[in-house]
Amino acid sequence: AQTVTQSQPEMSVQEAETVTLSCTYDTSESDYYLFWYKQPPSRQMILVIRQEAYKQQNATENRFSVNFQKAAKSFSLKISDSQLGDAAMYFCAYRSLNSGGSNYKLTFGKGTLLTVNP
Amino acid sequence: GAGVSQSPSNKVTEKGKDVELRCDPISGHTALYWYRQRLGQGLEFLIYFQGNSAPDKSGLPSDRFSAERTGESVSTLTIQRTQQEDSAVYLCASSLSQLAGYEQYFGPGTRLTVT
Numbered sequence: 001a002q003t004v005t006q007s008q009p010e011m012s013v014q015e016a017e018t019v020t021l022s023c024t025y026d027t028s029e030s031d032y033y034l035f036w037y038k039q040p041p042s043r044q045m046i047l048v049i050r051q052e053a054y055k056q057q058n059a060t061e062n063r064f065s066v067n068f069q070k071a072a073k074s075f076s077l078k079i080s081d082s083q084l085g086d087a088a089m090y091f092c093a094y095r096s097l098n099s100g101g102s103n104y105k106l107t108f109g110k111g112t113l114l115t116v117n118p
Numbered sequence: 119g120a121g122v123s124q125s126p127s128n129k130v131t132e133k134g135k136d137v138e139l140r141c142d143p144i145s146g147h148t149a150l151y152w153y154r155q156r157l158g159q160g161l162e163f164l165i166y167f168q169g170n171s172a173p174d175k176s177g178l179p180s181d182r183f184s185a186e187r188t189g190e191s192v193s194t195l196t197i198q199r200t201q202q203e204d205s206a207v208y209l210c211a212s213s214l215s216q217l218a219g220y221e222q223y224f225g226p227g228t229r230l231t232v233t
Contacts, residue, residue, distance in 0.1 A: 004160070033218055043207060044121075045161075045224035091160055097218050102174060104149065104216040108160030 002027045002094050006109035013082045014117050020067075021077045021112045023092030031097035034068065035106070036077045039089040048090070051075065053097075079114075087116045120144065122225035124210050130231045131200055139195045139228045143212030150193050151222060152185060155207040164208075167193060168216045200232045 003026045013019035025034070036048040051059045051068050058066050063080045079086055092109040096102070123142045131137050143150050148169045153161040163177040167187040178184070182200075187193040197204055207229050211222040 043209070043227045043229075045209065045211075047221055050221075093160075095218055102166075102176065103218060104166055104168070104174075105151070105163040105177070106153075106161070106222065107163070110158065110160045 002029075002032075002096065002107050004092050004094050004107055004109040006092055006112050008112045009110070010113045010115070012115040012117060013079070015082055015084060017082055018078060018080045019082055019114065021079075021090050021092075021114070023075045023077070023109060025073050025075065025092070025094050027073070027094065027096075029096055029098050033095040033097065034066075034075045035093040035095065036064070036066070036075075037091045037093060037108075038086075039091060039111070040087075045091070049077065082116050084116050084118060087114055089113050122210055122212050122223050124208075124225040124228050126228060127226065128229045128231070130233060133202060133232055134199055136196065136198045137200055137230060139197075139208050139230070141193045141195070141210030141212075141225060143191070143193070143210070144223055146190075147212035147214055147223075148190050149213045149216040149220075149222075150187055151211045151213075152193070152195050153209045153211065154179075155209060155227070157206070161209060164195070166216075197230075200230075202232050205230055205232045 034051045038046045049061045067076045089111045091111045093106045150167045152164040166174040182198045185195045207227040209227040211224045213220045213222045
C-alpha cells in the first residue's frame with residue numbers, strides 16, 4: 001500500500017517571503033499522480049497543483065511550484081510571494097494509475113498547517 | 119455552477135444513535151467519493167461510487183457504516199450506533215469520471231461530534 005508522509009506539522013512564513021512544504025511517499029508503482037491540496041478553515045479542499053509522475057518537468061501554477069524527485073520519492077511545494085490568503089492546512093496526496101488497483105482513491109498525508117505572518 | 123454540497127454542516131449526536139449524512143454532487147459527475155478526516159489527520163478513503171457499477175466499500179471501517187447512491191445523484195452515508203471514535207469531518211467529492219485525469223471536487227464536509 002502507498003503511504004504519504006508530511007514531516008512538518010506546522011510551518012510559518014512572513015508575508016511576501018517564500019516557503020517550502022515537504023512531502024515524501026512510498027510506492028512500488030511507476031505511474032501515479034501527486035497532488036497538493038489546500039484546506040482553509042472553511043474545510044473545503046482546494047486543488048493547488050498536480051504532477052504526473054511520467055513528466056520530468058516540475059509543475060507550476062502561478063506562485064506555486066513543486067520539486068518532484070521521483071527517485072527520492074519526494075514532492076515538495078514551494079509558495080513564492082506568500083500572501084495572507086495562503087494560510088491554511090496543506091495536504092500532499094497520491095493517486096495510483098495502476099489499472100489493476102483502486103486507482104480512483106486519493107491517499108493523503110497528515111497535513112502541514114501554514115501560518116502567514118503580516 | 120454549483121459545487122458539491124453537504125448537509126448538515128455540523129451534527130452533534132449521542133453515542134448509540136444513528137446518523138445520516140448527505141452529499142449532493144456536481145450535476146453530471148458520475149463518480150462520487152466519501153472520505154473521513156479525523157482531528158489532526160489526513161483524509162481516509164471510505165467508499166466510491168461510479169455510475170451504476172457496484173461501489174467500492176473497501177474503506178468502510180466497520181459494518182456500522184453504509185452508503186447509498188441512486189444513479190448519479192445524491193448519496194447518503196449512514197452510521198449506525200455511533201461511537202465516540204466516529205467523531206470526524208466527513209467529506210464528499212465528485213468527479214466527471216473516475217479516470218485519473220479528472221479532478222475530484224470536494225464539498226465543505228459534515229463535522230460529526232459523538233458525545
